[in-house]
Structure formats: C-alpha cells, structure tokens
Amino acid sequence: MPDRDTHKRSLVKGFTWRFLGTLDTTLISWAVTGNPLKAISIGGIEVFTKVILYYFHERVWQNIRWGKGVLRTVIYPEERLKNIHPVFDRILSREDREAYLDQRSKVIWLTGLSGSGKTTIAQILEKKLFEAGVFCQVLDGDNIRSGINNNLGFSAEDRQENIRRIAEVAKLYLNSGVVTICSFISPLRQMRNTARNIIGAEDFVEVFVDTPLAVCEERDVKGLYQKARKGEIEEFTGVSAPYEAPENPALVLHTASQTPEASARELFEFILPSVKPVDDE
Numbered sequence: 001m002p003d004r005d006t007h008k009r010s011l012v013k014g015f016t017w018r019f020l021g022t023l024d025t026t027l028i029s030w031a032v033t034g035n036p037l038k039a040i041s042i043g044g045i046e047v048f049t050k051v052i053l054y055y056f057h058e059r060v061w062q063n064i065r066w067g068k069g070v071l072r073t074v075i076y077p078e079e080r081l082k083n084i085h086p087v088f089d090r091i092l093s094r095e096d097r098e099a100y101l102d103q104r105s106k107v108i109w110l111t112g113l114s115g116s117g118k119t120t121i122a123q124i125l126e127k128k129l130f131e132a133g134v135f136c137q138v139l140d141g142d143n144i145r146s147g148i149n150n151n152l153g154f155s156a157e158d159r160q161e162n163i164r165r166i167a168e169v170a171k172l173y174l175n176s177g178v179v180t181i182c183s184f185i186s187p188l189r190q191m192r193n194t195a196r197n198i199i200g201a202e203d204f205v206e207v208f209v210d211t212p213l214a215v216c217e218e219r220d221v222k223g224l225y226q227k228a229r230k231g232e233i234e235e236f237t238g239v240s241a242p243y244e245a246p247e248n249p250a251l252v253l254h255t256a257s258q259t260p261e262a263s264a265r266e267l268f269e270f271i272l273p274s275v276k277p278v279d280d281e
C-alpha cells in the first residue's frame with residue numbers, strides 16, 4: 001500500500017525525534033537538578049530506550065486504520081462521465097469502457113514477411129495514435145513470445161497455437177476498449193482466419209505489409225535470412241516455408257517505395273476515423 005511508511009523510514013524518524021527529545025530531556029534535567037553531568041547521563045540512557053520504544057510504537061500504529069479517513073481510489077473526470085452511465089452493480093461493458101476512453105476499439109493486424117516493416121510501422125503508429133488521444137497497445141514477438149507464449153516453438157502446430165493465443169489476448173484488449181496493434185508474420189490464411197474468428201470480423205482490420213521478398217532479404221534486419229539461406233533456420237517464412245498473401249486485406253502498405261514514416265501515416269489516416277469518430281451520436 002503506497003501510504004504505508006517503510007521500516008527504514010520509521011527507524012530514521014525514530015532517530016530524528018529522539019535527538020530532539022533527548023536534547024529537551026537533558027536541558028530540563030539540567031534546569032531541575034542544576035547538575036549538567038546528571039542531566040547528560042539521564043539524557044544518555046533515555047536515548048536508547050526511547051528509540052526502540054518509538055520504533056515499536058510506529059509499527060503498531062501502522063496497523064491501525066482508525067482515524068485515517070476514507071481512501072478515495074477512483075476519480076471520474078466529469079467530462080467523460082457525460083457519455084457513460086456507470087452501473088456499479090454489473091460488469092462494465094465494452095461500450096462503457098469505449099465511452100470512458102472516448103474511442104472505438106479495433107484490432108489492427110499487421111501481416112507480412114520478416115523484415116517487411118511490421119514492427120517499425122506498429123511503433124510509429126502507436127505513437128501517432130497516442131498523440132491523437134487514442135489509447136492503444138502493441139502486441140508483438142517481444143511481449144508475446146517472451147511471455148505468455150514462451151513455451152511455444154516454430155512447428156506448424158505451435159505457430160497455429162501462437163496465433164490463437166495472440167488473438168485471445170487481443171480480444172481481451174479489444175473488450176477493454178483498447179486499440180490493439182498486432183505485429184506478427186502470421187503467414188497462413190488459416191491462421192489469420194482463426195484470429196478473425198476469435199476477434200470478430202467487424203473488429204479485425206487486416207493490414208498487409210506488402211514488401212517483396214528480395215527487399216526484405218536485402219534489409220535482413222536481424223540477419224535471419226542469411227541464416228535461413230545457410231540452412232541454419234528451418235522453415236523460415238519466404239525461404240523454406242510459405243507466405244500466403246491476404247486475399248482481401250483492409251489496407252495494403254507498399255513499404256519498398258515508402259519511408260517508414262509515410263507507411264505509418266497512411267495507416268494512421270486510414271484507421272483514425274474508425275477509432276476516433278468525430279461525432280459519436
């Protein structure tokens with residue numbers, strides 16, 4: 001709990017308080033006895049007993065809530081309350097959350113070869129949306145493969161399971177009102193169909209980051225193509241495993257002829273009207 005003092009703080013407070021207290025006791029003892037030596041020895045003994053007493057006194061009071069007043073945890077800005085009708089006796093709906101955040105949630109699903117530009121675009125897009133007042137979250141290999149999916153490899157089965165879990169996580173974010181940007185190769189149509197079915201076709205925005213294999217290989221951001229060509233990586237998408245281009249994506253980004261900024265801007269302008277409608281009514 002943030003309002004609790006640490007043990008160290010209680011101890012240091014004990015020392016500062018004792019210094020003042022002992023000075024006071026010593027001066028009073030001196031005034032009463034007229035003997036400075038007696039006064040110093042009274043103060044000297046007291047300093048040890050009182051420091052220990054103070055520490056325990058503080059720790060006991062830490063456990064007593066009485067007299068602390070009411071803890072206020074949530075303050076709803078009036079402006080946002082205008083559009084929602086919070087009913088605290090039921091679970092908040094997605095609509096309640098969207099109204100609170102003043103946005104509509106979507107899952108933006110970036111698919112494309114390794115090195116096509118998904119991560120780069122996702123990061124620039126996240127920043128742009130955030131600056132436009134849209135609350136969003138990127139899901140990518142970094143936060144998914146190293147966490148919830150750290151028990152999955154790259155076999156066909158594991159890849160399918162990888163996408164299924166990502167889609168389930170994205171759906172949770174979606175239902176929390178968050179605009180979720182997913183950046184995964186997701187090479188097979190069947191995988192993306194699984195994701196679409198879990199998320200719901202209405203909210204699944206498929207974006208094809210369309211970059212020719214030769215360009216991705218030339219970029220070879222992580223040196224993976226070189227390894228795949230040498231046979232050091234098995235079933236590498238585009239080299240030794242298939243990539244099936246989307247048949248009907250919501251948007252296609254041609255990154256070979258664009259700067260990362262231009263690609264991200266194109267996607268930003270495409271998505272903004274559906275996540276931040278100008279007029280909700």
Ligand code: ADP
Pocket residue numbers: 112113114115116117118119120121183219221254255256258259260261263
């Ligand atoms: P992926 O996540 O698809 O594997 P990355 O985003 O990690 O790809 O790498 C893409 C590389 O391509 C980056 O070095 C990026 O600077 C470069 N690049 C060049 N043009 C673009 C573009 N228009 N959009 C995105 N990335 C681009």
